[in-house]
Amino acid sequence: MSSSQRRTRGKRRGQPGAKRDDILAAAIERFGRSGYEHTKWADIAADVAVGPTALYHYFESKQHCLFVIMDTALEDERARFEALTADNPDHIGVLLALLQDRFDLTEHEILRNRLLVAEQALLAHPCDSPREEAVRQQARLHTSELGLAWAGFLERAMEAGAIADAPPRLTARAILGLYNSVWLWYRPNGTVELNRMAGFFTDRILAMLGVEPDRVRRLGLAA
Amino acid sequence: MSSSQRRTRGKRRGQPGAKRDDILAAAIERFGRSGYEHTKWADIAADVAVGPTALYHYFESKQHCLFVIMDTALEDERARFEALTADNPDHIGVLLALLQDRFDLTEHEILRNRLLVAEQALLAHPCDSPREEAVRQQARLHTSELGLAWAGFLERAMEAGAIADAPPRLTARAILGLYNSVWLWYRPNGTVELNRMAGFFTDRILAMLGVEPDRVRRLGLAA
Numbered sequence: 529m530s531s532s533q534r535r536t537r538g539k540r541r542g543q544p545g546a547k548r549d550d551i552l553a554a555a556i557e558r559f560g561r562s563g564y565e566h567t568k569w570a571d572i573a574a575d576v577a578v579g580p581t582a583l584y585h586y587f588e589s590k591q592h593c594l595f596v597i598m599d600t601a602l603e604d605e606r607a608r609f610e611a612l613t614a615d616n617p618d619h620i621g622v623l624l625a626l627l628q629d630r631f632d633l634t635e636h637e638i639l640r641n642r643l644l645v646a647e648q649a650l651l652a653h654p655c656d657s658p659r660e661e662a663v664r665q666q667a668r669l670h671t672s673e674l675g676l677a678w679a680g681f682l683e684r685a686m687e688a689g690a691i692a693d694a695p696p697r698l699t700a701r702a703i704l705g706l707y708n709s710v711w712l713w714y715r716p717n718g719t720v721e722l723n724r725m726a727g728f729f730t731d732r733i734l735a736m737l738g739v740e741p742d743r744v745r746r747l748g749l750a751a
Numbered sequence: 752m753s754s755s756q757r758r759t760r761g762k763r764r765g766q767p768g769a770k771r772d773d774i775l776a777a778a779i780e781r782f783g784r785s786g787y788e789h790t791k792w793a794d795i796a797a798d799v800a801v802g803p804t805a806l807y808h809y810f811e812s813k814q815h816c817l818f819v820i821m822d823t824a825l826e827d828e829r830a831r832f833e834a835l836t837a838d839n840p841d842h843i844g845v846l847l848a849l850l851q852d853r854f855d856l857t858e859h860e861i862l863r864n865r866l867l868v869a870e871q872a873l874l875a876h877p878c879d880s881p882r883e884e885a886v887r888q889q890a891r892l893h894t895s896e897l898g899l900a901w902a903g904f905l906e907r908a909m910e911a912g913a914i915a916d917a918p919p920r921l922t923a924r925a926i927l928g929l930y931n932s933v934w935l936w937y938r939p940n941g942t943v944e945l946n947r948m949a950g951f952f953t954d955r956i957l958a959m960l961g962v963e964p965d966r967v968r969r970l971g972l973a974a
Contacts, residue, residue: 563876646872648935653786698943698951705932706925712871713924720921728921732959 548586550576552600553636555593560639564594564647588659594647595663601644602670605630606677613681619690620739622681627733630707631726641711675700682737692738703733771809773799775823776859778816783862787817787870811882817870818886824867825893828853829900836904842913843962845904850956853930854949864934898923905960915961926956 554575558567569590573583587593608629616622633641651668655661678700685691710729716722777798781790792813796806810816831852839845856864874891878884901923908914933952937943 563872565873566876646875649786649869650788652869653789695951698948699955701932701936702929702952702955705935706929709924709928709932712928725921728918729925732925735961736955736958738958 547576547578551578551583551586551593552597556597556636556640556643559594559597559643559647564590564643569593588657591650591655592657592660592663594643594650595660595667597640598644598647598651599663599667599670601640602667602674606670606674609674609677609681613677617688619681619685619688623685623691623734623737623739624730627730628726631722631730633722635716638711638714638716641708642714645708645711675704678703690739699737702736706733706736770799770801774801774806774809774816775820779820779859779863779866782817782820782866782870787813787866792816811880814873814878815880815883815886817866817873818883818890820863821867821870821874822886822890822893824863825890825897829893829897832897832900832904836900840911842904842908842911846908846914846957846960846962847953850953851949854945854953856945858939861934861937861939864931865937868931868934898927901926913962922960925959929956929959 551572554572555567558572558575567590569583570580572590572593573580587596609626612625612629613622648671651664651671655664675697679696682691682699682703683696686693686696706729710725714720714722714725774795777795778790781795781798790813792806793803795813795816796803810819832849835848835852836845871894874887874894878887898920902919905914905922905926906919909916909919929952933948937945937948939945
C-alpha cells in the first residue's frame with residue numbers, strides 16, 4: 529500500500545470522529561513545523577475552527593494530544609510491520625519491503641515521524657493526569673512491542689542464515705535507532721532528496737546486517 | 752585520556768566558577784534522571800544550596816542552563832575529536848580510538864549524553880530571550896561543526912581506501928545518528944553492560960563503513 533493510499537484511510541468531514549482527526553492533523557503540522565514546545569494549544573484550536581473549550585472535549589491537554597499522535601504512529605508502524613512480515617519465508621525480500629515501506633512517506637508522515645523521535649523522551653516519565661498517563665503507557669507498550677516484533681523477525685532471519693548472527697534485541701535497537709535518527713535532521717525540500725536518502729540508509733542498514741548489496745541486486749529487489 | 756582523568760578538569764570548590772559547575776552538575780543529574788520537563792528549577796537550587804534568586808545570577812532560566820549543558824557537551828566532544836584525529840594518518844586506528852573514546856563514559860557523562868539527544872529538538876527553534884538564543888545558536892554551530900569534522904575525517908579515510916566510498920556527510924549523519932540513539936534507551940546498571948553494548952555498536956558502525964572486523968582484529972586494535 530502506497531502512502532497516497534494510506535492517506536485516504538482518514539474519516540471524511542462531517543462523519544463522527546472527523547473533527548478529532550482534523551485536530552490531530554493540524555497538531556502534527558504545528559508540532560512538526562514549529563516544534564511541540566513552541567506551539568500554543570490555542571493555535572491548533574484556531575486552525576480547525578474549534579473553541580478552546582470544545583478542544584478539551586477531544587483532548588485534555590497539548591501533551592495528551594501529542595501522546596495520541598505518537599501512539600497512533602506506533603500502532604500504524606506495527607500494523608504495517610505485521611502485514612509485511614506475515615507468512616513470508618523470504619527474509620531478505622521482507623527486509624527490503626519493510627525498509628522501502630518505512631521511507632515511502634508523505635510530507636505529513638515525515639512530520640509525524642519527526643515528532644515521534646524528537647519528543648520520545650516525554651514518554652519516559654509518569655504523568656499526573658490519568659488520561660495522559662493511560663496514553664503514555666499505551667505508547668510505551670507499542671514502542672516495546674515494535675522492538676520485539678523486529679527482534680523476532682531478525683532472529684528468524686538469522687536462524688535461516690539470511691543475515692549475520694548477532695544479538696537480535698540489540699540489532700533491532702540499532703536498526704530502529706539509525707532509522708529514527710534520520711527524522712531529526714531530514715527536511716522535505718532540503719538539499720537531500722527523499723529517494724537518495726532512503727537508498728543510502730537502506731544500504732547502511734543492510735551492511736550493518738551483513739547483507740551484501742550485490743546479493744540484493746541479484747535478487748532484483750533493489751529500487 | 753580516560754573518563755576519570757577528564758573528571759578532574761572541573762574547578763575546585765571555593766574557586767571562581769565552582770558554584771556554576773555545581774549547578775551544571777546538579778542539573779545534569781536531575782534532568783538526566785527525572786527528565787528535563789519534569790524537573791523544577793527550584794529543586795536544582797536546593798541541591799546546591801543556592802536561593803532561586805541567586806541561581807538567576809548564573810542562568811536566566813532552566814532552558815538557558817540546559818542549553819549551556821548541551822553546548823558544553825558538544826564542545827567537549829569536538830575537542831576530543833580534534834585531539835584524537837590530529838596528524839594521525841592511520842585512519843582505522845583513529846576511527847577505533849574515536850569510537851572507544853565515545854563509549855568510555857562515567858554515569859554522569861551518560862546522563863549528559865542522554866540529555867543532549869533527548870532534548871535536541873529544543874535547539875531547532877529560536878528563543879525570545881537573547882541569552883537563551885545566543886547559547887542555542889552556539890550549540891547549533893557546534894553540532895554542525897562536529898558533523899563537518901566527522902565528514903572531513905571520513906572523506907580522508909575514503910580517499911586513503913581505509914573505508915568504503917560513500918557520501919561523507921550522510922555517512923557522518925549515519926554514524927552520529929546510530930551512536931546518539933543509544934542514549935535514549937541505555938541505562939547504566941540495566942540488563943546490557945556498557946562494554947558489551949559498546950562492542951556491539953562499534954562493530955555495527957565498522958560494518959556500516961565496510962571495515963572487516965577481521966581486519967581490525969589482525970591490527971590488534973580491537974578491545
